[in-house]
Amino acid sequence: MKKLAFVLGLAIAIFVSAQIASAAQIIDDALQVNSLKVGQQGAGGVTYFNGTIVNETTGDDGANNPVTFGDNVRIDGRIYRGATAGTTDSLSLIVNDNMEVEGSLTVGSTNVLDAINGITTISQSDLDNYMLMSTYDAAANGLVDADKLDSGIAATLVGAGTVGNTEFGFLNGVTSGIQTQLDVKQEAGGAITGDGTTTQSGMLSVVTNDSNGKTLTISEVGTIQTNAGATSGGIWNLPDASSVIGAHFTFAVVAAQNLDINPRNGDQILAGTNNSGDAVRGNDIGSMITLVSLNGSSWAASGGSGSWDDVN
Numbered sequence: 001m002k003k004l005a006f007v008l009g010l011a012i013a014i015f016v017s018a019q020i021a022s023a024a025q026i027i028d029d030a031l032q033v034n035s036l037k038v039g040q041q042g043a044g045g046v047t048y049f050n051g052t053i054v055n056e057t058t059g060d061d062g063a064n065n066p067v068t069f070g071d072n073v074r075i076d077g078r079i080y081r082g083a084t085a086g087t088t089d090s091l092s093l094i095v096n097d098n099m100e101v102e103g104s105l106t107v108g109s110t111n112v113l114d115a116i117n118g119i120t121t122i123s124q125s126d127l128d129n130y131m132l133m134s135t136y137d138a139a140a141n142g143l144v145d146a147d148k149l150d151s152g153i154a155a156t157l158v159g160a161g162t163v164g165n166t167e168f169g170f171l172n173g174v175t176s177g178i179q180t181q182l183d184v185k186q187e188a189g190g191a192i193t194g195d196g197t198t199t200q201s202g203m204l205s206v207v208t209n210d211s212n213g214k215t216l217t218i219s220e221v222g223t224i225q226t227n228a229g230a231t232s233g234g235i236w237n238l239p240d241a242s243s244v245i246g247a248h249f250t251f252a253v254v255a256a257q258n259l260d261i262n263p264r265n266g267d268q269i270l271a272g273t274n275n276s277g278d279a280v281r282g283n284d285i286g287s288m289i290t291l292v293s294l295n296g297s298s299w300a301a302s303g304g305s306g307s308w309d310d311v312n
Helices: 002-022 111-117 124-130 165-169 178-183
Strands: 207-209 213-215 224-226 234-237 248-252 259-262 279-282 288-293 298-305 309-311
Touching: none
Parallel strands: 207 224, 213 234, 224 248, 234 259
Antiparallel strands: 248 288, 259 279, 279 309, 288 298
């Protein structure tokens, strides 16, 4: 009889065990264990959470302790907050710490740009808190195409506000050929002369000494010509009066030799000559005369001293 009872009990235990292995066991009350292991090496296991995972413990200060994962976490689905996935839910997913993305980060909408466009004012502290730029490669990533700007950058924002739109205007017309212009810049001590169309206001007159005369050019307008060092007479030929209208030349006798001022045939020196093409001569040391081109064929004396005579 005892043997029969033992066999019957064993059969019942095997039957119950088989039923437990083949069906989920439902516990209507809370189950508390110090640890729970699901699955094994090579076989794995699945843990179903049909509700919310919560850590009900608190720290020494009474603050709630977070749920802690003590190892790497692999998530095969999507992460979202709220009852439904997507942007239609009013609850946003909050990352309350630094985040490092080793792969690509894709933004599925333009909301980030819209948020940036909506910024009207931002303090330095905000920039310090949200925009750490010390490790950002501005040279590689900081290029903004001009056609992406609705308007130009205000000049007052450049050079601590000391640069104005007028200064920017000076850059117009400057090209790669600027070096050529610099190469022909005025040398120190060189003569500043004009092309005969304007007066070189405020400039000192250049004194040119020549012992035997010369043919004057437009580049020598405004100069003072002397015969310093001359041992014989010399002739200074004036340029075509029509090419230097309004320009002047000054002549001074420094050596006691003839200094003849000769106009182009067809031009006349109105002071001291009778005919076109006649020259005037001075040979007394200290004699000086300034001749100005009045029109296409006339030279007039705007000032002078000493004796200047007509010579053919």
